Amino acid sequence: MSALLSVRDLRVEFATSAGTVTAVDGASFEVAPGETVALLGESGSGKSVTAQAVMGIVPKPAGRITDGSIEYDGRDLLAPGTAKGLRGREIAMVFQDPLSSLNPVFRVGAQIGEMFRRHRGASRKEARAAALELMQRVGIPAASKRLDDYPHQFSGGMRQRVMIAMALALSPRLLIADEPTTALDVTVQAQIMDLLSRLQAEEGMSLVLITHDLGVVADVADRVVLMYAGRVVETGPIREVYEHSGHPYTAGLMGSVPILGGERERLTPIQGAPPDLLDLPSGCSFRPRCRYADTLCAEEEPALLALPGRPDLHRAACHHPEGVLTDAH
Incomplete structure (x- = not known):
């Protein structure tokens, strides 16, 4: 694929x-x-x-x-x-801090609905209905009553759900x-x-x-x-x-x-x-914190290669993967 x-x-x-x-x-x-x-x-x-x-x-x-x-x-x-x-x-993104990503002076429903108005030409009524549906999909309780709340009135988890709803607005x-x-x-x-x-x-x-x-x-x-x-x-x-x-x-x-x-x-x-x-x-950037580090690690940056005895899709950038595999398991 x-x-x-x-x-x-x-x-x-x-x-x-x-x-x-x-x-x-x-x-x-x-x-x-x-x-x-x-x-x-x-x-x-x-x-x-x-x-x-x-x-x-x-x-x-x-x-x-x-x-x-x-x-x-x-x-x-x-x-x-x-x-x-x-x-x-x-391509959409949910950012780390929803409180700083949401506009504090606009109601949550309006912020979600703006995605539909700007990108799909929806009317205010259509955008509000779409925002409500998204808030329900992401599990915000009593969504119809919370459309007109401001971001500070939501808990951290609920604000994150609002951000996810906004990210999913355009599928x-x-x-x-x-x-x-x-x-x-x-x-x-x-x-x-x-x-x-x-x-x-x-x-x-x-x-x-x-x-x-x-x-x-x-x-x-x-x-x-x-x-x-x-x-x-x-x-x-x-x-x-x-x-x-x-x-x-x-x-x-x-x-x-x-x-x-x-x-x-x-x-x-x-x-x-x-x-x-x-x-x-120099060499491997992890070297100062690594107990396996030696002269080779200081001189040469390791390439990302398949691990010995493991599937080809499993790769690591280390000069001494055998030791790590043995000691860790």
Whole structure:
């Protein structure tokens, strides 16, 4: 099956007062029709900037795409005007903080209905009816009574549902959700993820989930793409990656996730901190935090290659994957 979204060797840079920061450094991945792909990694790993590049909203003039390609259904998203023309209609995004994304002075129903008025020429009455239907679909209780409420009158979980309703207004084929469960309690997190899964199945759309929390996407994603310092360090089917981590970063993230009712007595956090993107170490960027690091790791950046003894689709950028596979399992 051909990919709906194809990102190849993407490089995004930002000009700062201290120098040029490479936020995304050669990232490549694909999303098939109807597939759910999770972009995982700590803050600063390049996940959100990658999504911004796909949407065509990399902040300017500081940010710019300097290399690579992004194709959606065979169309070049980096060509002038292409991403803007597809935004909302074909590709939609749910942002991390719904309160800052919603306009505080407009009623929620009007904000959702504006999508139909602007893009489909709907009347006020038609737009209001469409907004009500969407609010009901995303599970907002007493939706007819809440159409005229303002964003501050909704809880965090309900505001996120409003954002999802707005994203789905024009029935996009690809939905990008950037940290959709951040700052929500565990129960509400599960509800939002269940909602996204149900809506995806109903719409038949592809879904890209951006998160730092491996547990959130464990039962939702088909494949995972782990990023570190702007680079893809491991990718593959989610169960394969979770059960046979081939990169020390992935293994470290797995070791730091609590398991309810599990036998793990103590979490094992990754030592150190993410690198300064203005001063990356030579060779492997994870080297200062890795117990497997040696001279080769300092001299040569590892390529993203198939892991020994694992399916070809499971790849990791590590010079010593055998050791990681053995020790982690």
